[in-house]
Amino acid sequence: MKEIKEKIQEQYQKIINLLDQEENKTKLFRNRHHRLKKQENEELMTGIIVVALIIIIIFSLAYYLLIFAPQQEELNNLKQEKINTVNTLLVDDEGHNKEAIIAEIESKNTIEELNNLDVNLMIHPILKNTLLQQIKEYKDKYDRIEIITDNTTDIMNTENATNYINSQETTTLSTIKIKPVDSVIIPLNINRKQAASGFLSQGDKVDIYKTTKDEEIKEYDENNTENTTINTSTKIVGGSTVVSILRSKDSGNIEQNMELSETPKNRNMSQSSSLDIQQILSSRAAGTYDEKQIKLLLNEYGVRLSNYERTSNIGDLDVEYIIMLEVPRDSVENLIDNMDNIILTIPTYDAPSWVKL
Structure with a gap:
């Protein structure tokens, strides 16, 4: 009886052990399944994160290349353009103005801000x-x-x-x-056309221009060409003062013919006279004439003659002048080299009293 009982207990224990093993297997399977599921979830999450990172990188790169980089390049170019303008306009600036303006330019972060500067x-x-x-x-x-x-x-x-x-x-x-004014007085031997038509007086202000002729060659084909002369003018000096004027000697020769008739005998008489201003001046220098005798005639004779020509619209167009002008020292060489090609003009801001605009 005892042996049967022991056998029954042994069989029961085997059954219990077997059930425990099955339960352990189930737990083990469940644990394995849980680990696999967890691993799959982790791999899925990692994949999602990787894909998301790739998408973010792609979008970031596209934004940088298509939007940010061009805007930044445009911003930097506009900054550099304005800085170049400052350096050009304030090339001789000895203070801190240039640095302050450039710092103001560099502080702007948008194109709109720069455009408003x-x-x-x-x-x-x-x-x-x-x-x-x-x-x-x-x-x-x-x-x-x-x-x-x-x-x-x-x-x-x-x-x-x-x-x-x-x-x-x-x-x-x-x-x-x-x-500062650094000037010299230079004589210019010029004709009437060059000398502002000769209507100048001592103390007048004139501007001096240089005229040049340039040859332009136009080629129509291999055998046909055309030369064209282009006249250009360049201002050399402005605001020069007329110190004195010498009019050519021919203007001082005065000849006068008079014809008279008498009635009832119908007699005709003619009388001629000649006056040479240069001879009178020479005689005055030699002491022949009294100062008072010739002062009325000779005082500003050339100026008065020019004024009469201007008001009468008749004058000697072939007359020449030597005009003493005050000019800047650094323009003397240019004026001497181009004396035949210079023209004196009268600036309206300081024109003689007879100029009516």
């Missing part, structure tokens, strides 16, 4: 105030200065120079140089 407007008062201050510093005892622009020198009084500076734009102001 008017560099010319910022620079204009700097240039103008600098030039106006130089006018005060460099004026001579006659209240004049030299203004140099576009390779042309103008001698101006301070009032005209100030008005000129105040009327100019930023680009022009950047090319203007102010310096």
